[in-house]
Amino acid sequence: MTVPDFLPSHVVPPDGMPTWSAPDAARPTVPLDPLLPVQVVERRGDWARALCSNGWSAWVDGRLLLPVPQGPPVAGQPPARTADPRPLLSAVEKDLGRFRQLTEELCAGRLDGESFAEQTRGVRVGAVVDGNAVWLYDARHERWCYCDGTSVETYAVEHPPAGSSGADDEGPAGEPRGERGKEPDRERGEPDVRPGGES
Template identity: 60%
Template sequence: MTAPGFRPTHVVPQHGLPAWEEPDPARPTVGLDPLLPVRLVERRGDWGHVQCSNGWSAWVDGRLLVAVPQDPTAPDAPMARTADPRPLLIRAEEALSRYRSAVEGLMHGDLDGEGFGALTLGLRLGVVVDGESLWLYDPDHGRWLYTDGTRLHTYAADEAPRTAPRSPGPAPTRPMPDEPAHGTPDEPTRGTPGEPTRVVSPDGDLR
């Protein structure tokens, strides 16, 4: 039975979502059905506390929820900073330029292996372009983002949700999917372009 006045803010991704009683991976509960409307009532870092139309609530990976479209903005309204792909494109260009300079120094003998390692230490870069589709790596948040040139969408995350927000810095290395397709349990996180995805461990469980 739908609770009076229930207004969903998000829906569950098309493959469903694991859920937990508390924002703790050790306390799993019944998962949420695909495309189930939910209301996001609280966030704790990456975790999201959602309420269903029947009043039942659970904690999920809030990064993977699909937002219910709001009223469209005016045609001349500025793009939200978090949805604008240009800042990440600029960072990718700068990182590639730094790496290219280090390679040239190594090839010309101006740098030895130690100097090359020092110049490239902590440098993270990931860009895949396929026509109008683009995948960009966000090193500050440890995730891949997909864009068709206008809006960014989370495509894959390096790690399971955390209670505390991530601080800027190098993220753990994870390989980039070769193509936008659904992965198998022993692969890194994958998903359909433009749609949120899960973090999958080698044994097939969400971490």
């Protein structure tokens, strides 16, 4: 049986995903099957309530859902924004360059071990390049992103979804508040990537 007006907005990742009966990591329930179409009907911070075609719904980590491609834009409508991978690539390159510079100063004896440790504390850089596919670590949001050269989307996250069932976790129209819901800081090279693959 299919729920009337069920319109998938996302699909479950290829490995499936855990679910919770409430936006609370302590209340797990039955996992969702890989690539199952779902409709996101509510968001609270990183959490998303996913509705299945049979009417069953559960809370999931909305950052990991894969958005369903939309149809062609209607004439006269502004083009949809896609996450530009260049700011994240620049941020990774900058952090790696800084680490290399400090390493060279350490090896040349211009920097002692204690100073090296202090200046590199908190630096986290990650990049895997395999042909035209790139995985980049977004340290500010503590997540790995997948980049195909023209767009970037969340691939994996380090922590369970943040946010509670309180209304304070959302801004107007369900827009998440706090660190993960803010506009990117382009001067710091932050990517235009939103939780759940939205852009």
